Amino acid sequence: MTDAAQPRDSLARENEPRIDAEEILEGILDWVEVETPTYHGDAVNKLADKVQAVWSEVGCTVERIPGRDGFGDHVLVRSPDWKEGEPSILVLSHMDTVHPFGTKDETNPIRREGDRVFGPGIYDMKAGAYLPYYAWRHLKRLGRAHGMQVSFLYVSEEEVGSPTSREIIEREALKAKYVLVTEPARDGGKVVAARKGVGRFELTITGRPAHAGAKHEDGRSAARELAHHILEIEGYTDYARGITTNVGLVSAGTGVNVVPRDARAEIDLRVVTAADGEEMTARILNRVARDPDVTVTATGGMNRPPYERSPAIDALLEQARALAARSGLDLQATALTGGGSDGNFTAALGIPTLDGLGADGEGAHTLHEQIYLSSLAPRAGMWVELLAGLK
Missing domain, CATH: 3.40.630.10 (Zn peptidases)
Incomplete structure (x- = not known):
């Protein structure tokens, strides 16, 4: 040298x-x-x-x-x-x-x-x-x-x-x-x-409780509704675009013999560009309930921009x-x-x-x-x- x-x-x-x-x-x-x-x-x-x-x-x-x-x-x-x-x-x-x-x-x-x-x-x-x-x-x-x-x-x-x-x-x-x-x-x-930019979201599901044995048909399961949304949101992951959606925290119900009235989930989003952040935020927030007797509310947004x-x-x-x-x-x-x-x-x-x-x-x-x-x-x-x- x-x-x-x-x-x-x-x-x-x-x-x-x-x-x-x-x-x-x-x-x-x-x-x-x-x-x-x-x-x-x-x-x-x-x-x-x-x-x-x-x-x-x-x-x-x-x-x-x-x-x-x-x-x-x-x-x-x-x-x-x-x-x-x-x-x-x-x-x-x-x-x-x-x-x-x-x-x-x-x-x-x-x-x-x-x-x-x-x-x-x-x-x-x-x-x-x-x-x-x-x-x-x-x-x-x-x-x-x-x-x-x-x-x-x-x-x-x-x-x-x-x-x-x-x-x-x-x-x-x-x-x-x-x-x-x-x-x-x-x-x-x-x-x-x-x-990557980071987004954080929360889903809150409200259904109708019922006895799981005697009156199951009267219930509207918040957990079942949440399951549909989990699969949909996880499906937004696109490795080619650098987008990941992770449902990391999930809770539902009050007892095994009760049709769950309430359920919630927390979601982590990662994106490469600001445009992807806007697109994915809209998709996550735009929730439509499968069951008309169940309410679905989505909140959150980008926590850190890309x-x-x-x-x-x-x-x-x-x-x-x-x-x-x-x-x-x-x-x-x-x-x-x-x-x-x-x-x-x-x-x-x-x-x-x-x-x-x-x-x-x-x-x-x-x-x-x-x-x-x-x-x-x-x-x-x-x-x-x-x-x-x-x-």
Whole structure:
């Protein structure tokens, strides 16, 4: 390798501070130790306290946005040079996890096994949330914290669709030139440049109860009616178009010897384009009862718009690839992922958005969730170059 082709770190001055994977891991584990189930706002706020403290220590301004509806606070950090109306980067992270209390002590204890480090929420996404902080602090150590101004937003309820933070996310995104999302890397370190949109719906069926033995003929079964709709809605799945419909939660009846009066189902929809979202939403909501004596009500809509790839996103990806190469990282992107993120909101606004910039690992939302220690220094190096070099 010639000097010109060597990563930036190999050309650094001998006395220059280096990125330290063990130091990064120590900070990540401090955050993982705080369990943050989404619906426990007080628990999420304990992590918000830590986020607020570390950013305040490096000279950034921190705004604590009070939570509501039982959710935790959101934390908005701005670099010291931040000015309204100037080009900026918005970095999006979330503090909540899907895991219940006790996971870190019982079903997925925090532990290190070779290159693998386990713990609830470590991959999705406390490692990713910590990496830009470490990178910013490292830039200050190097005297290079003078790139484009940056806002770092940590939200408290992403795992349930960001119901209270979406307005804040979109408001801040409209101030930014680029949005970078710290969701975990995919498929061996790849970033995300497109995501499916997510829709959520509920069907409510009301029939007529009757004794299942003595007066069965007088009943109108809500469960039977629901079964027809489940088969129809599941039949909308079209893998060629990237559309999936999943009836994930179903309930009906009060007893085995009663014709069920009530039934309900919850439906998950995933689509690639906004047009597909509009089409499928209309089809799911347009319910016609088979039995004229039964009432069918459908509610819901798109929870997250599709994050569609665009020329502007491609341009951001190419810029990010060139910057990441300075730290020795060959940055590649997945074609598409089915999971949604807060990046869906910002991409739908037309703001160039790059996602999946967190740590590499596996097992999001599982009891073997883990990160790869070997990914931390390269990903931190990537963040250093992005924060210092995006134009």
